[in-house]
Amino acid sequence: MKVRIEWKYRSAKGVETSFTSEEMTAAQGVFIAEDIERTKRVKELVFIDMYDDSIWTMKEMKSYLKSIETEPHDITVYFDGGFNVGTKDSGLGCVIYYKQSGKSYRLRQNAQIEGLVSNNEAEYAALHLCVQELEFLEVRNMPVRFSGDSKIVINGMSGEWPVIESELVSWADRIEMKLKTMGIQAEFELIPRKENFEADRLATQALKGIEITGTSII
Structure with a gap:
């Protein structure tokens, strides 16, 4: 809060x-x-x-x-998506920082998926992956800051820009519905690419077939 x-x-x-x-x-x-x-x-x-x-x-x-001491709180999420035009594969990167029971944690998760059509769609899919991870953490009724370097996603989700492409509208609707169901008070922040290096690296590793998953105390 x-x-x-x-x-x-x-x-x-x-x-x-x-x-x-x-x-x-x-x-x-x-x-x-x-x-x-x-x-x-x-x-x-x-x-x-x-x-x-x-x-x-x-x-x-x-x-x-x-x-809220024993629940995940003070949550900041970083997301990034990558798209290989040649193979049509997408790499998704997700990093979540949060506090729980007096300790600070960092969760890292990536994924490679098929069937997307653009880098913008991969960015939305990466944000959706992050929301899924928050659901696994059982985050409920909490403010969450989502940080990314995609103007399309950040401005689209915050309502600054209209979401036009049908595939992006579908992702945005799914994300908004999930956030509403979980009671998450979302704040969307556009950051420089260099500040999003962790999520970017995870997305790149996913495209190379390197799977990363885990949570550590920081």
């Missing part, structure tokens, strides 16, 4: 004003809010959920963080 803190400050002489923080994770927000409260100058402090503008008290936010 991404939040911002809003609090009312009261000076020693009773002068009041309000402050709003920058966006941050819920855990960072609680840490900073506790530091603010130690000033003894806080009249009121709440957290605003950046997803739906809902308001949370300190008690509610701490309870929420406690409830």
Whole structure:
């Protein structure tokens, strides 16, 4: 969950004003809010959920963080797809970073598939692979950031660009339906190709017939 803190400050002489923080994770927000409260100058402090503008008290936010400790959270997904024009094979790469039970993990998965018609379709298929992996992790009702270097996919899924090609519409619909069913609050981020090197490498390895799968503590 991404939040911002809003609090009312009261000076020693009773002068009041309000402050709003920058966006941050819920855990960072609680840490900073506790530091603010130690000033003894806080009249009121709440957290605003950046997803739906809902308001949370300190008690509610701490309870929420406690409830998700044993579930995958703070999730960032990297995806990439490659397409071999000669063989018509596609390579899909997926990297998922998440936290669970006080530890940080990295999941890597790739796949080679047939029957796609373009690199753009391979990119959508790679995103779909990532959503499937999230389902295997039993991710539910969580915010997830999806990062990729495909403008077609990122802008299409975020609604910035229309999705026109029928094969891409089909993938987009399947992905959106799965995200809705899982209650995932998706944020799509376009990143430079060099920042997507892990997923890109996995996609390339898949095209070469090298299978990669596994989860490690980082």
